[in-house]
Structures are given as structure tokens and as C-alpha cells.
Amino acid sequence: MNVMLFSNGKIAGNTQILEYGFEWIAPMIEKTQAKKLVFIPYAVIRGSYDERTEQVQQSFAQFDCEIVGIHTCDNPVKAIEEADGVVISGGNTWVLNRELHDNGLIAAIRKAVLKQDKLFIGWSAGTNVATPTIRTTNDMPIISAAILPALNLVPFQINPHYIDGSISGHMGETRDERIEEFLVMNPSEVVVGIPEGTMLQVEGEQLTYHSANSKPLKLFRHQSEAVTFAPQEDVQFLMDEGI
Amino acid sequence: MNVMLFSNGKIAGNTQILEYGFEWIAPMIEKTQAKKLVFIPYAVIRGSYDERTEQVQQSFAQFDCEIVGIHTCDNPVKAIEEADGVVISGGNTWVLNRELHDNGLIAAIRKAVLKQDKLFIGWSAGTNVATPTIRTTNDMPIISAAILPALNLVPFQINPHYIDGSISGHMGETRDERIEEFLVMNPSEVVVGIPEGTMLQVEGEQLTYHSANSKPLKLFRHQSEAVTFAPQEDVQFLMDEGI
Numbered sequence: 373m374n375v376m377l378f379s380n381g382k383i384a385g386n387t388q389i390l391e392y393g394f395e396w397i398a399p400m401i402e403k404t405q406a407k408k409l410v411f412i413p414y415a416v417i418r419g420s421y422d423e424r425t426e427q428v429q430q431s432f433a434q435f436d437c438e439i440v441g442i443h444t445c446d447n448p449v450k451a452i453e454e455a456d457g458v459v460i461s462g463g464n465t466w467v468l469n470r471e472l473h474d475n476g477l478i479a480a481i482r483k484a485v486l487k488q489d490k491l492f493i494g495w496s497a498g499t500n501v502a503t504p505t506i507r508t509t510n511d512m513p514i515i516s517a518a519i520l521p522a523l524n525l526v527p528f529q530i531n532p533h534y535i536d537g538s539i540s541g542h543m544g545e546t547r548d549e550r551i552e553e554f555l556v557m558n559p560s561e562v563v564v565g566i567p568e569g570t571m572l573q574v575e576g577e578q579l580t581y582h583s584a585n586s587k588p589l590k591l592f593r594h595q596s597e598a599v600t601f602a603p604q605e606d607v608q609f610l611m612d613e614g615i
Numbered sequence: 616m617n618v619m620l621f622s623n624g625k626i627a628g629n630t631q632i633l634e635y636g637f638e639w640i641a642p643m644i645e646k647t648q649a650k651k652l653v654f655i656p657y658a659v660i661r662g663s664y665d666e667r668t669e670q671v672q673q674s675f676a677q678f679d680c681e682i683v684g685i686h687t688c689d690n691p692v693k694a695i696e697e698a699d700g701v702v703i704s705g706g707n708t709w710v711l712n713r714e715l716h717d718n719g720l721i722a723a724i725r726k727a728v729l730k731q732d733k734l735f736i737g738w739s740a741g742t743n744v745a746t747p748t749i750r751t752t753n754d755m756p757i758i759s760a761a762i763l764p765a766l767n768l769v770p771f772q773i774n775p776h777y778i779d780g781s782i783s784g785h786m787g788e789t790r791d792e793r794i795e796e797f798l799v800m801n802p803s804e805v806v807v808g809i810p811e812g813t814m815l816q817v818e819g820e821q822l823t824y825h826s827a828n829s830k831p832l833k834l835f836r837h838q839s840e841a842v843t844f845a846p847q848e849d850v851q852f853l854m855d856e857g858i
Contacts, residue, residue: 467796514793554757568785
């Protein structure tokens, strides 16, 4: 596997998408010799697929590899089969996941990533769909047809854009309370909160955590205190967790 | 109809659930002569049904009416049929809606509220399920079986706990952006954001908006600027909107 799961697209000061992760992406592109990446903009609701594709092309221009918007391909499955990797944008997780299913891309991407070790890069909603299900998305379920199973590239649930703060005076559930609710209903599972500016990487079977701002990963289990892990700490055990 | 849809349970300074709405609830209980209200705690995930039921019993003690937890009734449908009204707690909207469906309560509550004019009081998740679908919930979809259609007591989507602020530096979508995404996918619908400390009431066919803190209701339409309405302003047209 060569999988990079980013919390989000941009952090403060970034002008380009994934700018905070360029230094992590460069060696993975070199290692996998990826020349052609299929870009999936299905999560983009505000703004156009073309516009988001252009932004990603600008971000990846420095890596000397081609970015092709899947919406411009006649056959999306074939596009995955012929590419060296897959890049999935953030946006709305519900719409993204439905489109992946409706276009027959779940099996195609799983085969490409798990069997052929093609590069997979996702952020935000693109990270949510890399987990077993989208049950730990932050997004509003804006469409009638809700599909929860996702790509299941890693065996644990991720909560991207993880934040432990809340707006002063607001009485709605905090993120930690929402994750606690998830664990009450799913006590055998774990949830990994990754703050903005961070990334989980799987190379082969090796899981590592990267942070552009030293923010730790936060691991939630049922009826346990959440545990934080700094970027240099060992999180390999997570690959044996989950469903 | 005698329907009261609260944004949330408590605002700053409240010690009891719905304390900020006691003055609005009192005349509705008197008018409907409600003596026995069935309380539905299915949304409660952190904490117990009994505990939440006791809290609501304490809140309603002043109104001289009985609060019966539906989880203590042998036959939930019969409990709705024999009661003078229904009270639905906040918590997780996904779990609540699934339990309403699984216990056969959708038709039972619709009949009680729409045909028999029984009192309906909901807050937060309890308000989400009073709309056509739960597509404008803020809650995490923590269970595998996602059911989106809900009680459809009012013909428009509500976003409870509505807030227009965000946490400084956080790059995740704002509430307004999430609602904008909803409207891109559902351009013929409207979304009504109700801030904490506010309530929408339907008496007969008459819709009114109430606020304990002067915060306005915010109406979102596709490709339009959101419009705010103060508590004294006419929002009756909303009853002709939606699906």
C-alpha cells in the first residue's frame, strides 16, 4: 500500500491545496513512479469539478506528474485501471461516497490500492471514504440516498478536521462528545481524530503519522480516556484495530 | 396542530431542560389540556433514558402534567395513542430516527399530531425528526442503518443549534457552507436555521417564531442571500414551502 490520508486541504498560510504536505508527497510520488494520477472531484459541491481539478493540477505541477479529472474520462473504472494512482478531494462525504458507489469505483479503487499498490492521496472527505464507513464524517447528509460503507483501505474510522475546541457559549455537542456517541453505539471500534495540518500514511504495512504543526493524533476508545500520539510515536498497532 | 420545535435544550444560565421556553410551553399545555405526555428519550446516547426522563419530569413538574418515558411502556404505539402529547429529547438524530421507525412510531406520532392535534414538543434532534427528513442534522451518522425520512410535521428542513460563527483558524466547513451544499443538491427546498434559545411553533396552521435572546431565524434558499427574521416578523409563508 501507498496511502496518504490528509486531515484537510489547506492550513493557514497555504495558497495551494495540500501545500503543507508537499514535502511528504514528493518522496511517495518518486517512490511509486507515478506519472498519471486520476483526480476525483465528486465531493465538490460549491464550485465546479473543473475548477478544483485545475487547483490540484497547480499543486501537483512541481511533481512532474499528470492530473486527470475523472469527470473528463469516458470510462471512470478504466481511468482508475490505467492510472498510476488516485487523488480524492474534500467536500461533502455523502455525495462523494454515493458517486464512488454509483460509478462502480469502490472495487476499482480497492483493487488499484490494495492489490497493485498504486498511490492513494485523499483529504477531508477523501480521507473519510478511505475508512471502513463514513460514520465519522463531520458533513451534513445532504442527499436522500445515504450509503455508509466506503473504501475500507484502513481498518479504523478516522475523524478528519479533528478539533477539541468549541465555540464559546455554543451548546451543541463537541467533537469529542460526537465521537463518544459513536463509541457507545460501536464499542468494539476505535476512532482516530486527525487535526488539520496532519496526515496518516501507510507504506506497505507500515502506518506513520505526520504533522505540519506538531498537533498530535487523538485515539478514542469506548469507556477510555482519549490518548494522544505525537508524530514520532508508534501508531502501527492501529493497523490491527477495527473492523 | 400544536407543535413546538425548539433549537436546543438549555441556554447559558438554565438549570432545567427547556427552561428558556417555560413561558411559551405553559399556555400550550393549558390550551391543549395535556395531562399525560409520552417522553421519547431514544436520542440519548451519553447517559441513560431514565436519567433524561427524570430531568424532563423535573422541568414539567410545574405544569401539572405527567411525563411517562416511552421506554417504560410495554407498547410504544399504544402509549402514543393513549397520551395527550409527545415530547422528544435531543441527542443523536440518526439513532432517534431509526428507533422511531423501528418501533412503528412514525405513523402513530403523525396521526396524533396531524389528525388529533395532540401537543408535540421537540428540541434539537427532536426538532430534526419533525421535519421531512434528517438531511439538515448536525449529528454524526454513528449507526450503520441510516434512515433519512422523518415525521414530516412541518414542510421545510430545520437546522437546529444554528450558528453563524466558527472557531478561529478552523478550516472545516462553516454551518452556512454546509447549508449551501444542501441547497446545491436540493435547489427547490428551503432550510430554516434556528439559533439556540429559539423555537418555531405551529398552532392550527399558524407558524410563529420565538426567541429567548432576540436572535433571528435565518432562511436559506438556493442562490439567494440568506434572510433573517426577528421573532415578531411574519414567517407564515414557510408553511407553503418545501416538500
